[in-house]
Amino acid sequence: MKSLLMSLVLVCACASSFYSQKVNRWYQDGKVVFELSNQVKKYKCLNGIVDGKSMPFSNSAIYRYQITGVKALHQNIKDEKLSRTYQVEFNNIYEVESLIELIKQNIDVVYAEKKELHENFLTPNDTYFSNSFNNGQWGLFQIDAPQAWDISTGDANVVVAVTDNAIQINHPDLVNKLVPGRDVVDDDNDPSPCGGNDGFHGSHVSGIVGAESNNNLGVASIGYDVSIMPIKIGNCSTGALTGGYDGIIWATDNGADVINMSWGGGGVSTYGQNVCNYAWNNGSILVAAAGNNGTSQQFYPAAYNNVISVASTTSGDSKSSFSQYGTWIDVSCPGSSILSCNQTTGYQITQGTSMASPMVAGLVGLMVSYAQSASQQDIVSCLLSSCDNIDAANGNYVGQLGAGRVNAHQALLCLNAFTYSLDAGITQITSPFEQVCDSSVTPEFTLRNLGSQTLTSAVISYQYDNGATQTYNWSGSLTQGNTETITLPTQGLSAGAHTITISCSSPNASVDQNNQNDSQTSPFTIIVNGQQATIDVLTDCYGSEITWTLTPQGGTTVLAQGGPYQDVAGGQMNSSNVCLSAGCYVFTINDTYGDGMYGSQWNSCSVDGSYSISDANGNVVASTIAANANFGNQEINNFCIVSNLTYDIGVSQIISPEGPTCNPAVVGEIELFNYGSLAVSSVDITYDYGGAAQTTTYTNTIAPGTSALVSLPVANLTGGAATFNVTVSNPNGNVDQNQANDNMSSSIYVYDTYAALPFTEDFESNGFTNNEWYMTNPDNDITWEIATVVGTNPGNKAAKIDFFNYSAGGQRDGFQTPPLDLSAQTNVQMTFEHAFRRYNQQSRDSLAILVSTDCGDNFTYIGSYAEDGTGTFATAYTSTVEFV
Structure with a gap:
């Protein structure tokens, strides 16, 4: 749903009154609204009227457009956008478009636009009173x-x-x-x-x-x-x-x-x-x-x-x-x-x-x-x-x-x-979650009383990895809507991925009237020899503009994230801790305004921001790159965590092959990293493409904390899907003391032929293999699947992404055709059907179309169908019910 300053319309079914509008029915004559960029100072105002010395127009512009004044519409409101919104009032109403262009060219604005007018459409029926069903209420x-x-x-x-x-x-x-x-x-x-x-x-x-x-x-x-x-x-x-x-x-x-x-x-x-x-x-x-x-x-x-x-x-x-x-x-x-x-x-x-x-x-x-x-x-x-x-x-x-x-x-x-008398719920598991640098965990969670009766007791049940159930009897006093953080006994666990599920029951020794909120599950990972890294972000005065993420090098899983922060004069230090195994990582910091954390360039701020990342020994492994933190919209910083172990060699990245390739002769290229404290001069590399394993030995020296690129012998593959697997071992002939980073895999698809036109797909084969579709799923979560639908012709099958059960934002899953032979074509057209329903008014899903002429290495944007919040992409009404 969109926005402008509107002329209002009382929406009864009736004749219209146009309030003597002369230029445009839907906009007020003689008024233009603009939002001043936050890169410039707000205008000096007295009682909301812009002071003459701050008037942003030249005398010639004032004369041409007959500008009578500029006023701040919401001078004292605590909202960054609305507090910077101004209204220009002028009498040369037929020059409105020219005035808008003048404002855009000469004033640093976010937007400039006509002010909406809303009309009264009322022509009421005759007065009538009745309380009957048919003609009353x-x-x-x-x-x-x-x-x-x-x-x-x-x-x-x-x-x-x-x-x-x-x-x-x-x-x-x-x-x-x-x-x-x-x-x-x-x-x-x-x-x-x-x-x-x-x-x-x-x-x-x-x-x-x-x-x-x-x-x-x-x-x-x-x-x-x-x-x-x-x-x-x-x-x-x-x-x-x-x-x-x-x-x-x-x-x-x-x-x-x-x-x-x-x-x-x-x-x-x-x-x-x-x-x-x-x-x-x-x-x-x-x-x-x-x-x-x-x-x-x-x-x-x-x-x-x-x-x-x-x-x-x-x-x-x-x-x-x-x-x-x-x-x-x-x-x-x-x-x-x-x-x-x-x-x-x-x-x-x-x-x-x-x-x-x-x-x-x-x-x-x-x-x-x-x-x-x-x-x-x-x-x-x-x-x-x-x-x-x-x-x-x-x-x-x-x-x-x-x-x-x-x-x-x-x-x-x-x-x-939301209205039960006895309703206890688990709202959040605060620990353990994400990565844990310990061989034991001490669970913490939040118990909330959602019922109208004061909660005085509840039975807490919990289990690790769907194993044996343990219980904890809680007692206390929680009135409706209030919460309490509860700590459970410490539990030792093995290294690797785990889950903990915590449930509550028997509020006040009675039956819980709503079981929908009784349970929460938290996945977490015990990291052997992990280090507690510290991420310090010192913001400038505009902390609300800053966010950051930490991901593994070559991966998309978000290991930690932070921001936005508070806007604080003089800046504010924000610290986060994350457990990291020996390996290489990518720190990405974003600024929505586009000026990094270079706060001192503005009159209202005297400090610049900065960030640093330290390992468990206090060594700074990454810090601000741009001078004055003036990194624009984004800065990306790669760093590695070195192990405290003597021998720890790992695969830090697969450079190739990965994804589709049109050449069956592939060359594997990997990056090795020495996380240990001693130099490594030999390491065994075992690799395969889904068949027999092959082994080679890399014999150049890799100093501690450094990497090396290794090219493997050419392998000739047949067409179709394959997996490239690589494992390293035996640094300097010794046992690798941390095998968690020794393995890495990549999915590839070899195209050894080109499909001719016409290329058609109805998915009636109930799969994606007949036409050699290739899918990308960066976060390894929900992706394309075959669904049974109605309204298609022929058949009843379609490719679908299950947005209903997929809540991660900002992800783009690819769905690629095989290479198509267009050598004899001069005019190619693609047609397809789509169905989409918004879950709520905030839905922002989209479908983009891109084309590659180099077997998927690079793609050119052709067009997109996007949900802008107004239902433009939707083919059905908004609903929270699952849609197929």
Whole structure:
């Protein structure tokens, strides 16, 4: 879902009022917004207005564009992006594109863009009051609200903010439900209607969210007992919605749990996305109307990331004729003929996605009330996964109405896991994990009371490597939501890979009502002769920009990682310890801003950062390379840990062969490293390609702590898959005292022919060997597999990556064709089908297409299909249910 400064659109199905816009329907005339780069100082401001001496425009530019002022939109907010966001106001409105280009060329900005305008689409139906199912509050029955109220009627301490044109705060069905609100346009505390802004829309929306229920008056609301925070975002003269993003920020800063946005437009901006990110990151759940144009066009803010987009449905669960649709929609909800409060003291029926959105927002408020220990993502996941399937009523919109029509009853049932009275859980195993430099471990874990009763006892069961179960009886006192770190008895273990599984049961000597969180497993490795290396990172003033990873040389497994750190004036030292066996490693440090840790170049910082890595003997084996730590976006530092053993020779890297090759005559090339304390002048090398082993002896001297490249004799292989295995032994004729680094393997695939066109694949062979596909799986985790699917022709097979069970980010698994003979071709086309569904709104998966003309040594980027958070890559609606 995307962003810009938006003109707001109240999304009811009605005629449009354009608020006298002259240049662009979706953007405000005479306003441009830009974010100032953090490489330059913020402008000097007085009450938010940029001082004349700091004005970033020349006199000629001021005259040409008739610039009347520049102001900081959020000068005092604690957000790096929003605190650097400025608004230019000018009268030569037809020169807006030229002004944006001028700003981009002459000011160091992150972006410059038009400011969005959101419109009111309201043309209400005649006033009508009825409490019947058919023409009154049918929507509440459709989503099973009465059954949900049997579980919970909400909590007045949970606040749903209504950002809208204005709200009639004296309406008899609203007056007792309101917490203090705000008029962000006129900067006062009165969100009531004024002038040409009658407040009908905001009052109607507020009633849907949380009208007082069970009071023998008017209407009931899905939120029932939740409170409403009224926020006026429309001006008094025309009702134009110019304060939408200011309203979101005010709501978040003043404790809103949920924010409803029954407005939007076709304009999009980085500013708008930044505001939505700020609200989500500070604990608010955002809900927005999808729009009333009846098309698949994305409306904003509904289509931004971190916003629940809501389409509208009828009493038969079909899409309302006016409602937007598309794979970017998250959920659907009744929005046709909805009865609620009007702007006076009465009630009225109207329709639109503006009515569907607050019903979802009120439901989310009810969910937060019921499960206050649940996270934002827990709430959103239950909302989506509990929806009713409405595909049967929407044959032309399958996959384009989100997860389905919301079901309030099922949504609350989904949250039962957060509402039990007796519920003890293991939230984290803090030790052992990763690498352990000892022959014994002392387990530590976190026990959490998720139930409403105070937890006073529990039985802890644990086992190593799925072996015999041991028990530990815990007693103490934990109130709901609190945790305690528990230490288990020390256990001796052999070298190598292990797992520990820890479970809890019998809370307060009773049955645990939720078994889903009772157990955790931690894999770890006991390293013989390992060393406790120390990684020290001294940040400059901007620690939040810094991250680092430690990987083995020639491998991708992350052994340790750190950052981002805090932003601290004067910098801050951050130390991490990691157990490393003798071997070579790669330390990669990243800076998101691109200035390394060269803090002293900025006026606001007087220090530069640095890093160093020390072995167990205190020897520095790696340190900052770039002067002043000015390494830009990234610095890579290779280093080796030397063993304390006398004889320790190892294979540190296979240089070739690895991966596909089009030459059957292969030459093995490896790197040897002397980790021991004595020079090695001879070492035996045994190698094979899946057949008979061969042996050779390397006889040059390798000094301690140094490496040598060794080329092996040519081997002639047949076509197909093979594995290159290499082992070293007998340094100087002695036993190698550390055999953990003596072996290494690489997977290769020999292509001895070229495939002719046309090249086709339907995967009906139920495998990848028929057409000699080659797969790369850098992290040795989940990768391509054959799956049974529907909708394909011919057959029902496809190649699939199981993203549902694969949580590692930043990985790219390759799926390569065999070499294709294109010598006689002048125009080659590739076609394929794909299916993809987002798990949640943060999904960022992509499919890239590359071509190689040198048998896979180098690839040229051709194009990609990427999920940018708006559902553009998706072929089905967002859902937490596994997808095939």
